[in-house]
Amino acid sequence: MSEAIKQQLEQEKSSWFYKVGVTFLLAILLGWSSSTFQINRVSDNGLDIAKNIISGIFHPDRRLLFNFTKTGISYLVLETICIAFLGTIVGAVLAVPLSFFSAVNIVPKPIALAVRWVIMAIRTIPAFIYGLMFIRVTGPGAFAGVLTMSVCSIGMLSKMFIETIEDLDVRIIESLDASGCNTFQKIRYGIIPQLSPDFISTVIYRFDMNLRDATILGLVGAGGIGAPLIFAMSSYRWNEVGAILTGLIICILIIEFFSTKIRVRLARG
Amino acid sequence: MRLYDKVFPPKQMVLSSGKTVEERFTRIPLILTGLLFMMILSIHITGFRISTLMNRGNEFFVILNQMIPPRTAYVSQIIQPLLDTIKMSLLGSFLGSILAIPFSIIAAGNIVKNKWILMTVRLFLSLIRTLPTLITALIATYIFGLGTMAGMAAISIFTFAYVGKQLYEQIETVDMGAFEAMEAMGANRFYSFLTAVVPFVLPAYCSTCLFCLEGNVRYASILGYVGAGGLGLILNEKIGWREYDSVGMILLVLFMAVFLIEGISYYIRKKLT
Numbered sequence: 072m073s074e075a076i077k078q079q080l081e082q083e084k085s086s087w088f089y090k091v092g093v094t095f096l097l098a099i100l101l102g103w104s105s106s107t108f109q110i111n112r113v114s115d116n117g118l119d120i121a122k123n124i125i126s127g128i129f130h131p132d133r134r135l136l137f138n139f140t141k142t143g144i145s146y147l148v149l150e151t152i153c154i155a156f157l158g159t160i161v162g163a164v165l166a167v168p169l170s171f172f173s174a175v176n177i178v179p180k181p182i183a184l185a186v187r188w189v190i191m192a193i194r195t196i197p198a199f200i201y202g203l204m205f206i207r208v209t210g211p212g213a214f215a216g217v218l219t220m221s222v223c224s225i226g227m228l229s230k231m232f233i234e235t236i237e238d239l240d241v242r243i244i245e246s247l248d249a250s251g252c253n254t255f256q257k258i259r260y261g262i263i264p265q266l267s268p269d270f271i272s273t274v275i276y277r278f279d280m281n282l283r284d285a286t287i288l289g290l291v292g293a294g295g296i297g298a299p300l301i302f303a304m305s306s307y308r309w310n311e312v313g314a315i316l317t318g319l320i321i322c323i324l325i326i327e328f329f330s331t332k333i334r335v336r337l338a339r340g
Numbered sequence: 341m342r343l344y345d346k347v348f349p350p351k352q353m354v355l356s357s358g359k360t361v362e363e364r365f366t367r368i369p370l371i372l373t374g375l376l377f378m379m380i381l382s383i384h385i386t387g388f389r390i391s392t393l394m395n396r397g398n399e400f401f402v403i404l405n406q407m408i409p410p411r412t413a414y415v416s417q418i419i420q421p422l423l424d425t426i427k428m429s430l431l432g433s434f435l436g437s438i439l440a441i442p443f444s445i446i447a448a449g450n451i452v453k454n455k456w457i458l459m460t461v462r463l464f465l466s467l468i469r470t471l472p473t474l475i476t477a478l479i480a481t482y483i484f485g486l487g488t489m490a491g492m493a494a495i496s497i498f499t500f501a502y503v504g505k506q507l508y509e510q511i512e513t514v515d516m517g518a519f520e521a522m523e524a525m526g527a528n529r530f531y532s533f534l535t536a537v538v539p540f541v542l543p544a545y546c547s548t549c550l551f552c553l554e555g556n557v558r559y560a561s562i563l564g565y566v567g568a569g570g571l572g573l574i575l576n577e578k579i580g581w582r583e584y585d586s587v588g589m590i591l592l593v594l595f596m597a598v599f600l601i602e603g604i605s606y607y608i609r610k611k612l613t
Contacts, residue, residue: 104427107488153382213386286472
């Protein structure tokens with residue numbers, strides 16, 4: 072080994088203390104949390120049930136799968152897509168002002184921090200509680216689902232929006248100012264082109280996530296594919312579960328494929 | 341797209357060098373029409389009505405008002421489920437992220453050259469990722485019985501799929517020069533992987549796992565709804581009895597716990613990068 076490499080190696084800080092510390096801490100945490108691992112509670116016929124579930128899921132109910140009326144899978148999937156779509160758009164509309172009010176380069180720091188607390192509080196309340204609240208407003212159904220999705224989207228959307236806004240390059244706006252642009256032109260040519268690719272990419276990603284999370288809405292009767300799925304599961308009709316899951320998974324995979332393509336194109340410009 | 345270009349021909353421009361370039365007509369009208377169509381369809385299907393929102397919007401705050409002030413006396417009964425939730429997500433995240441390592445190595449295009457193996461493993465990962473966590477938890481409660489074990493299993497499956505995908509993408513971005521150099525020096529593939537790829541990926545991997553843990557604490561509170569133990573269990577119970585002041589207290593405690601965990605994890609992730 073050459074001298075230079077040896078010297079470099081000796082300069083490297085020895086990190087064994089750090090490593091041992093982290094390992095020790097991790098071991099303590101895992102030991103503490105291992106009480107959740109209760110294998111003895113496994114019901115005696117657990118394996119049988121698992122076998123039934125898996126065989127049911129792999130033999131989906133064909134009649135339900137190719138039923139194109141209002142009770143069929145295709146309509147349920149369409150309804151779920153619509154809930155996620157509209158929810159994402161309403162959520163984005165709500166998130167934009169919130170994120171402008173919590174970006175430190177736009178408003179004073181105390182206001183920004185306060186708005187951030189509000190956003191975090193919004194994010195902490197689980198989706199089904201929003202579902203319960205909105206069902207009081209609209210009655211059970213897809214409308215409540217849309218509103219729930221939109222409020223649930225605010226947290227993540229505004230978190231990403233804030234990062235984009237704080238990365239805003241002010242020099243561009245200054246140069247537009249110097250060349251005599253008015254406020255509208257500054258926004259149109261200085262701010263929107265900087266923000267829109269990231270914003271759109273975030274919104275598309277959130278749409279993807281909302282589609283996955285839409286099953287939660289079924290718990291409280293806020294529309295979508297969740298309710299039939301959970302009913303089928305609690306009455307052990309695994310063929311039906313298989314059919315619904317097949318529809319949902321195919322739909323999610325297709326939309327994920329397209330959204331990844333669009334987002335890659337947006338990122339490359 | 342070609343048809344679109346025929347209807348709206350691209351603008352021709354001659355540069356000073358004599359070369360002609362084409363500026364394609366803006367795609368915005370096309371995208372806007374698509375979006376508008378989707379919006380109208382969605383509004384029709386979901387029955388979205390602004391007027392209902394205006395007239396009955398105040399109903400939204402009824403439950404919220406009942407949550408405030410939260411019943412502070414209830415704290416003593418929240419602590420144990422909260423600890424259960426945290427334990428569940430801690431162990432679940434750990435098991436899931438450990439399990440993800442071998443799968444993501446097989447799914448990384450620069451380590452495994454066989455296209456079919458790559459395709460199968462990636463499809464497997466994305467299939468598991470599309471399974472809603474709630475459904476996994478429900479299935480787990482049938483197999484493992486009610487309790488934290490089911491929630492832990494659901495969380496570890498979700499973490500497995502998420503971390504697996506992130507990790508194989510990170511492995512693929514590693515510069516393979518160091519790996520080849522190790523192999524050229526005579527190290528076997530395993531050893532060269534250990535010394536040339538792992539140090540590059542490790543910080544990003546740890547940060548992904550922590551990020552996942554953050555999300556899992558939040559998610560674990562929902563899982564109780566299907567009987568998978570933790571905070572969700574008492575949350576469900578209190579909602580059923582309409583004791584919204586207790587619900588408010590549970591949410592407040594959850595908020596503080598999440599805030600604390602996010603703070604710690606944010607600090608560690610900042611240090612890692």
